[in-house]
Amino acid sequence: MFGTALIVFREVLEAALIVGIVSAATRGIPGRARWIASGIGAGIVGSLLVAAGASALSNLAQGMGQELFNASILGIAVAMLAWHNIWMSVHGRELAANANRVGADIRSGARELSVLLVVVAIAVLREGSETVLFLYGVAISGHESSVPMMAGGAIGLAGGVAVGWLLFKGLLRIPLRWFFSATSLLVLLLAAGMASQAARFLIQADKLPSLASPLWDTSWIVSNSSLLGKALQGMIGYDAQPSGMQMTFFFAVLVAVLAGMAWARRRAEPRSPARAAPNPT
Amino acid sequence: MYRLAAALLASASLAAFAAQEPELATVLENHKFAPDRIEVPAGRKVKLTIENRDAAPEEFDSGDLRIEKVVPGNSKGVVWLGPLKPGEYKFIGEYNEKTAHGVVVAK
Numbered sequence: 346m347f348g349t350a351l352i353v354f355r356e357v358l359e360a361a362l363i364v365g366i367v368s369a370a371t372r373g374i375p376g377r378a379r380w381i382a383s384g385i386g387a388g389i390v391g392s393l394l395v396a397a398g399a400s401a402l403s404n405l406a407q408g409m410g411q412e413l414f415n416a417s418i419l420g421i422a423v424a425m426l427a428w429h430n431i432w433m434s435v436h437g438r439e440l441a442a443n444a445n446r447v448g449a450d451i452r453s454g455a456r457e458l459s460v461l462l463v464v465v466a467i468a469v470l471r472e473g474s475e476t477v478l479f480l481y482g483v484a485i486s487g488h489e490s491s492v493p494m495m496a497g498g499a500i501g502l503a504g505g506v507a508v509g510w511l512l513f514k515g516l517l518r519i520p521l522r523w524f525f526s527a528t529s530l531l532v533l534l535l536a537a538g539m540a541s542q543a544a545r546f547l548i549q550a551d552k553l554p555s556l557a558s559p560l561w562d563t564s565w566i567v568s569n570s571s572l573l574g575k576a577l578q579g580m581i582g583y584d585a586q587p588s589g590m591q592m593t594f595f596f597a598v599l600v601a602v603l604a605g606m607a608w609a610r611r612r613a614e615p616r617s618p619a620r621a622a623p624n625p626t
Numbered sequence: 627m628y629r630l631a632a633a634l635l636a637s638a639s640l641a642a643f644a645a646q647e648p649e650l651a652t653v654l655e656n657h658k659f660a661p662d663r664i665e666v667p668a669g670r671k672v673k674l675t676i677e678n679r680d681a682a683p684e685e686f687d688s689g690d691l692r693i694e695k696v697v698p699g700n701s702k703g704v705v706w707l708g709p710l711k712p713g714e715y716k717f718i719g720e721y722n723e724k725t726a727h728g729v730v731v732a733k
Contacts, residue, residue: 348723348724399683400698400701403697403698403701407704408702408704411695478683478685478698479683479721481682482683486681486682549692549706551671555709558708569692586690586692588692
């Protein structure tokens with residue numbers, strides 16, 4: 346039972362951390378709870394579908410279907426997170442100023458939330474489909490009867506969700522003045538980390554050269570098999586032995602998103618004196 | 627002249643040899659890998675086929691090799707390794723870690 350709990354916890358952890366960050370980053374946007382819940386729901390449905398089609402999926406593209414699928418959905422998530430951060434670089438201050446009022450820009454708020462719904466759904470789908478496959482495997486190999494298995498799964502799930510919730514609550518304690526800068530930074534690292542993981546899947550599928558591999562080795566400090574390594578991998582794409590290609594993806598996304606944020610802020614400035622009036626900083 | 631021809635021939639056959647990636651295989655049965663010690667040449671890209679003869683799916687997982695690959699029950703999965711530096715690289719079947727584990731040795 347505890348073996349089941351630990352494995353489910355490990356799988357749920359990454360998704361829970363991502364949902365925690367996204368929930369915090371959308372603070373002050375009306376209706377976000379409903380959108381995030383829908384994202385989780387869509388992710389669970391998606392993970393059942395992916396698990397059911399696992400054989401078909403892995404036989405695609407000369408046996409590399411799974412890798413290409415993972416790389417594609419990670420790519421989509423990177424694009425969505427990049428869009429979020431660029432949007433936030435213009436609207437973050439506004440949200441901070443109006444945190445307790447209904448946001449002025451509800452329409453773009455809804456668009457923004459639909460983008461993050463996709464990110465939440467993808468995070469849940471990736472880790473969820475592995476959890477479903479694992480539980481299915483346990484169920485058919487009959488090592489454990491189904492009651493302790495379900496109990497273990499539930500404990501693991503609850504533990505993972507609790508960690509995500511703690512991260513969310515912890516982030517909310519950051520003073521409002523720095524809050525959106527802090528969540529922007531987390532989302533930026535999340536996007537860059539996902540890009541690096543997408544590169545890893547493309548290398549694994551032999552679609553990209555690895556370039557220098559590994560570039561360095563920090564597995565003696567934090568190994569990717571450890572819980573901390575898993576958590577860091579989910580949040581910032583931590584890899585104890587990254588390849589040159591992964592780091593290229595990481596920094597390319599980092600620089601591109603920062604440039605996009607700077608561009609959006611500059612473009613918004615001519616109009617901003619009137620808009621930013623309630624916010625003297 | 628002979629020496630040059632020999633050198634050319636040697637480098638050509640070396641190139642032909644290098645173009646063909648070594649292919650290796652391991653079989654997963656009753657949640658155990660056989661062989662569980664897989665020797666590969668260092669500095670080369672290697673194709674490893676994992677045949678899962680169990681009914682249950684398994685995730686071939688290695689932090690050392692940076693590979694995560696789900697292999698459904700009764701099917702085969704292909705992963706590409708390396709080029710690796712000489713050394714030992716542990717891998718596990720994440721869903722049955724207690725029995726399903728092994729090591730890739732690059733020499």
